Amino acid sequence: MLIKQLSIFLENKSGRLNEVSQILGNSGINMSAFSVADTSEFGILRLIVSDPELACKVLRDNQFSVNLTDVVCLNCPNEPGALAKALQILSDNKISIEYLYAYSMGDSANVVLKPDRLEECIKVLQEHKMELVKASELYKI
């Protein structure tokens, strides 16, 4: 249930994002989901890719500062109130969310989550019959 997400440090300079996508594209790596967290000085690019270990290597070879972080991906129905239900469960169980990003495709939506307590979060969601996406499936999207 643990998904390996890439975190890349980017200076606030033009072309950095472009360079990352070029490098990954040239190595045959596909991006399934991503989000950028920014301040005025720098940003952190968070990526779910088809081959996290390889992506890490090629980016490091190109002088990027990269790390792998464990996150979890929740799949819920693509309808109003679906996300609220999941977030309520987490809140009731005192699990905080550091950040999240999501996308919908057809009938369902994928929500990539970084909770403060990963194992707890997985346990609680499974207890409440919430669907967690397997890593192998997510990397293929």
Place this chain on the structure above:
Amino acid sequence: MQEVGLTANDIHGIDDLTKLPFTIKYDLRDNYPFGLFTVPMSEIVRLHASSGTTGKPTVVGYTRKDIQMWAEVVSRSLCMAGVHRNDIVQIAYGYGLFTGGLGIHYGTENLGASVIPISGGNTHKQVQLMEDFGSSVLCCTPSYALNIAEVMKEMKVDIKNLKLRIGIFGAEPWSESMRKEIETKLGIKAMDIYGLSEVIGPGVSCECEHQCGMHINEDHFLPEIIDPETLQPVAPGEIGELVFTTITKEGIPLIRYRTRDLTRLIYDKCTCGRTLVRMEKCKGRSDDMLIIRGVNVFPSQVETVLLNMSEVEPHYLIQVDREGTLDMMSVMVEVQEQFFSDEIKKLEELRLKIARNLEQVLGIAVNVKLVEPKTIARTAGKATRVIDNRKI
């Protein structure tokens, strides 16, 4: 002396001075804090400190006689710059371990003028006191003088309504064009004063009313100009590094102390009638020290701080800009991969931690910018560590 094979019998006259070895800043650092004092601590009545090249400051000590001599050379300086006992002198140099504030203070009191010991900062109050107390002399760094002028404009204060007449500016380099700017904006005569804490503090030399070089108080501080590469004395009037031998100091006398300031000496008698040798405005330094808002900063201090932090690489770049009238120093630091955090707030915390550590050692606030690894050039030779964008 034994190392160079010298005894007191080898010194017969002033020309023999060049036989003596130099003293450098590292000598004070290596003997931190009081190793170079030549009197017992019971005779030391004052301690001052200024920036060192690493984490520790440079410390100097004064006996009662040293304090009196210091007051005397500062009084002489103020007097030759046109200050007299009926003046009201606003001292906006920092009071504390820095020699600027207290140095000018004692000299002004000794002269008999009225001291306003306001120290630096709180610019609105500075202007208010100028209006209310009728200050006639302003003492501060030249860049702060321009800052005060800016705030006066904001406060809609007309310089014609003030009693300001003279400014005594030093602690950082400033050009003739900056002088014209200050004189116009504040309606005063802007005089240059020079000094360094190792020699005494402010008052080593000062301009007279003709503003044609600073008269050195050579009866107390013997000047020489040397070639910083060969360490030999240069021909009279040539530019080189200023070296001082203190003749009357008791607490921490220094022989041939290398100031790292570059200038030349002018030996002709001055229009004012004084025969004390003059030195020109300093042209630069023969080391990498920076002066930021009047504070001495060594790139090696930044290196020391970064080396003590495992979260960052000791590769850095210093950039200095002057935004308006005040200097701003930014330090670019590479994020080390193992400590690169996925969370923005952790990176922000790191950035602020670096800034705090730097501020503690340097004594000034700096801007820290985190940059990607390997973006700071690594060179085989001496790395370029400083980009100074200021046009002084």
